[in-house]
Amino acid sequence: MTKTVLIGLDGATFTVLSPFIDGTCPEGVVMPFLAGMISNGFSATLASTAHPLTPPAWTTVSTGRTPGAHGIYDFVRFQDMGDDMYFTLYDARDIQVDTLWQIASRQGKTVTSLNFPMMAPPPEVNGTLIPGFVSWKHLRRNMHPTSLYDRVAAIPGFDPKELSWDFEREGQIGELMEDGELRRWVENHLPRDRQWYNIARHLLDEDNPDLFTLMLDGTDKIQHQAWHILDPKIWDPDTASDDAKEVRRLVVQYFREVDEYISELSTAAGPDAHVIIVSDHGFTGSDYVVRINAYLEELGHLTWRPSDGSEAGKRRDMANFANLDWAHTKAFCPTPSSNGIVIRKQSEKCPNGVPASEYEAFREQLIADLLKLADPESGELVITGVLKREDAFPGPMMEEAPDLVLTLVDHGFVSVRNRAPSVVVRPVPFGTHHPDGIFVMSGPGVRATRGPEMSIVDTAAIMAHSVGLKVPAEFEGRVPPALYDPDWRAENPVRKADPVSEPKVAAPRSGEEASESQKKEMIDQLRALGYIED
Amino acid sequence: MLQSVDIENRLITTIQEFVSDWGVTSEIDSTTTLVADLEFDSIDIIQLFVAIETTFEKRNLGFQDLLIKDGRYVDDLSVREISEFLKAGPIAA
Structure with a gap:
């Protein structure tokens, strides 16, 4: 049976969620299931990576390492050619450490990973993996196993174009839109997370993986463009245009659906599973x-x-x-x-x-x-x-x-x-990223309390412990002491593992010469592995 | 060491698999161009380079030298141009 469910909500912030949870917004309680999770479980502000951005932050969630270790800093990396600059995209091969999905797989756990960035081309795992931020044209060969595409294509309603990343549409983020145009933009975004939920539900029901993880990124996209409609300090239904009110109706409906997805997946996983809701960063308004x-x-x-x-x-x-x-x-x-x-x-x-x-x-x-x-x-x-x-x-x-x-x-x-x-x-x-994300957790032994601020790097340690692994020694985070009831924690102590894999040597990319500090790091790592004698 | 003809054949096979879900009906040979014939956009080109690196099990093949000429990104690439680039570079070495 599934032990751990993690649902990532890209960019989710208590600034937007709190009125939807406590019913202080004009629409009343929009997210009743999440409200119940928070009142009966553990919640905290989750501090993002030093630069709160989707690729480095989700990679920290999945690896338990900060960007200085995992090596992902942006969507785009570049190579300085002297008289020109070559820009290309970061991909999974640029991650310098193992993900928890790989670590868990090696220890016999089954895993599902859906819609996380930087997961293409897909690493081999003991289960299923569909990367996020991939165009429909490239979905089939970026799924693991490769037969997975035909399996998900058989799910009623599956539409690869709705599911996947539309680079042209996402490129509009940041452009000023009239409310009518914004309404159409939001409408076009809503089906994608429904597609991901449908796949998630099928794989959870059919596979029951030990570690089940899904990321929904509609929260981020909608907050970027519709911040003035979501920020409780700005939104005023008395002065809003009809188009703005329609956008508001749509985005509130989106958050209702997200709450239903969380509810359905939690129920499907059963009462013995830990359910974790986490965001990679928060949100605020940029002037x-x-x-x-x-x-x-x-x-x-x-x-x-x-x-x-x-x-x-x-x-x-x-x-x-x-x-x-x-x-x-x-x-x-x-x-x-x-x-x-x-x-x-x-x-x-x-x-x-x-x-x-x-x-x-x-x-x-x-x-x-x-x-x-x-x-x-x-x-x-x-x-x-x-x-x-x-x-x-x-x-x-x-x-x-x-x-x-x-x-x-x-x-x-x-x-x-x-x-x-x-x-x-x-x-x-305009909606922009704030360092303060969210952490919510429920399930066996989880205390019903609001905890002190946590770090995003703690998330992987919490997942590892929850799914029954020793927490890898390389992980930079911890399982917060306040997370579990003392009795449950005593029965389920956090165990630290020896290093689970050979540390990857931080080789320079693109065939460039190693810097002196990189050479020293390599030598230190090789020495630690016994390859160089003093 | 891979022969030149093997490199081109593997490249064409990679591209055929790459576009298999796109509804592209064009035959792919050395004269095929990515943008004009196969309707590639810039993201597709990046993804193709990843696929080529996967096929040949090598990274950092220096595709920037293929893409940037005289300080400008090229408008299109033919299969032959990619093939010749690979034959002249680390794949054939």
């Missing part, structure tokens, strides 16, 4: 557009690539990747989702980079300059935090991270487009 590369140009650190006026050139200018004259760029932000600044170090292929001897001084001055960026209208400083990568992402994969990570005053994502001015106020608040 500013911060054009960070425009500001870096003002500071003299980058030069835009001149437009040739072609259609391809125009598309490139509008893409969410920095489009720069790389021969004259020392520091840049690669993508909006990264909120990161990359400092190019001087090398043979990058002769105009920052010399190693000047790196620290350059970085300190850049931090100071970034913290001065202000809204010209109000004078408000728009960057409130600048983390160095060794502080944000310590670990063997740290050198793959941006040199600096920015936190904006409204937690927004930066823009990398070539527009002026550097800071403008949005006409409508």
